[in-house]
Amino acid sequence: INLGKSKIDGGELEITMRPAQDFTVHANMGILNTRVQEGVLASGDISGQELPYAPHFSGTFGFDWAALHMANTFVNVHVDANYNAKQYLALPNEDAIAQGSYSLINARISLRSQDERWEAGVWGRNLADTFYLTNAVDVQGFGFDYRHRGTPRMIGALTADVTIVGMAVATIVPSMAAVNSAAMQARRTYRRRSGGSSINTGDGAFGKRLYRF
Numbered sequence: 583i584n585l586g587k588s589k590i591d592g593g594e595l596e597i598t599m600r601p602a603q604d605f606t607v608h609a610n611m612g613i614l615n616t617r618v619q620e621g622v623l624a625s626g627d628i629s630g631q632e633l634p635y636a637p638h639f640s641g642t643f644g645f646d647w648a649a650l651h652m653a654n655t656f657v658n659v660h661v662d663a664n665y666n667a668k669q670y671l672a673l674p675n676e677d678a679i680a681q682g683s684y685s686l687i688n689a690r691i692s693l694r695s696q697d698e699r700w701e702a703g704v705w706g707r708n709l710a711d712t713f714y715l716t717n718a719v720d721v722q723g724f725g726f727d728y729r730h731r732g733t734p735r736m737i738g739a740l741t742a743d744v745t746i747v748g749m750a751v752a753t754i755v756p757s758m759a760a761v762n763s764a765a766m767q768a769r770r771t772y773r774r775r776s777g778g779s780s781i782n783t784g785d786g787a788f789g790k791r792l793y794r795f
Contacts, residue, residue, distance in 0.1 A: 586620035588633060604648035608662070611641045618673070628674050637669040637683075658703075660690040671718040679718035679727055686712055692740050703740040711735035 592614035599607045616633040644662025665685045672679050687710055692703025717730040 585618060586622075588616065588618050588621070590633070590636075591615045604651075606646045608644045608646075609642065611639075613639055621673070623674060625674055631673060631675045632670050634670050634672050637667040639665075639667040641665050654696050655693055656696065658690075658692050658694050658701075661688070663687045671715060672720060676720060679720050679729070681715045681718075684712055684714045686710075686714075690740070701740055704737065705740060706735070706737045708733055708735050 592612065594610070594612045596611075597607075597609045599609075601607065614636050615638065616636040618628050618631050618633065621628040621631070642662060642664040644660065647659045648656050649659050650657040663685060665683070666681075667683045668680060670676070670680045686708050688705070688707045689709060690703060690705040692701050694701040694703075711734055712732075713734075714732040715729050716732045717728075719728040721728050
């Protein structure tokens with residue numbers, strides 16, 4: 583690929599609002615316009631085509647709601663949806679290896695302590711089980727196109743953090759959908775909350791365990 587010159591124009595708007603003490607809304611919108619101004623492939627000139635993975639419009643909307651308060655805990659509900667317009671996945675632009683517009687819906691409901699020391703619940707991703715592509719390559723020279731599907735519907739369990747003598751012990755509750763995905767979610771949760779290092783002891787009788795110091 584020889585791209586002598588290309589142009590990218592766009593903008594992004596992000597809004598966070600709290601219309602009520604226990605309710606927070608998040609919204610994000612992006613507009614993008616891309617063009618190859620000078621470019622040549624083995625198949626010919628691609629000037630004027632769009633760059634890959636550059637939808638003209640994308641947006642996300644979600645909310646967090648502390649739905650029910652109890653003595654030392656509360657129920658937290660999170661829902662988010664994101665939309666991506668049509669995008670090409672390779673150069674040259676071909677509809678056969680493009681991804682049309684699509685939306686994904688994710689949700690999480692959990693029981694959390696008031697001091698946020700622990701949290702347990704369930705989550706779901708791509709709840710509508712939308713089929714979409716994350717990558718595609720034209721290999722018609724071999725008689726087919728390579729296509730990589732995005733993550734299908736997944737349901738899993740959140741982690742529960744408990745402090746014992748200065749050590750945070752985290753256990754992943756096994757999920758019928760995907761224990762590995764739950765483990766990945768746990769790692770992200772720990773890093774976001776407290777940072778530090780972790781040791782993965784591997785698979786045990788009750789799933790993966792991570793020990794944090």
